[in-house]
Amino acid sequence: MNSIPAQDIKRRGISALDGLLRDGPVHIIKNNRPSYVVLTEAAYAELLDAYRDAASERLRESLADLEAGRTRRYDSADALMQAIDGEEP
Numbered sequence: 637m638n639s640i641p642a643q644d645i646k647r648r649g650i651s652a653l654d655g656l657l658r659d660g661p662v663h664i665i666k667n668n669r670p671s672y673v674v675l676t677e678a679a680y681a682e683l684l685d686a687y688r689d690a691a692s693e694r695l696r697e698s699l700a701d702l703e704a705g706r707t708r709r710y711d712s713a714d715a716l717m718q719a720i721d722g723e724e725p
Contacts, residue, residue: 637663637670638656638659638660638661638662638663639662639663639664639665639670640652640653640656640662640663640664640665641664641665641666642664642665642666642671645664653674657674657675657676660679661673661674661675661679662674
C-alpha cells in the first residue's frame with residue numbers, strides 16, 4: 637500500500653505526494669488509519685469511465701431481462717422482501 641502520514645503533507649506540502657503518485661494511488665494516514673486516497677487526474681478519469689461503463693452494462697442487462705420477460709412484479713414491498721429472502725409467497 638502506497639501511503640503517507642498526514643503530518644508529512646502538513647510539513648512538506650502537497651508536493652510530498654508527487655513521487656508517491658507515480659507508483660499509484662496514495663493512502664493518507666490520519667490517526668494511524670487510512671483516511672483518504674489521492675489519485676492522479678488520469679487515474680481518476682479512468683475510475684469514472686469504469687464506473688460509467690459498469691452502470692451502462694447493468695442497465696443494458698436489466699433492459700434485456702425486461703424484454704425477455706425475466707422480471708416479476710410484486711404487489712407490495714413486503715412481498716418483494718419475502719422473495720428476496722427466499723420465502724416466495
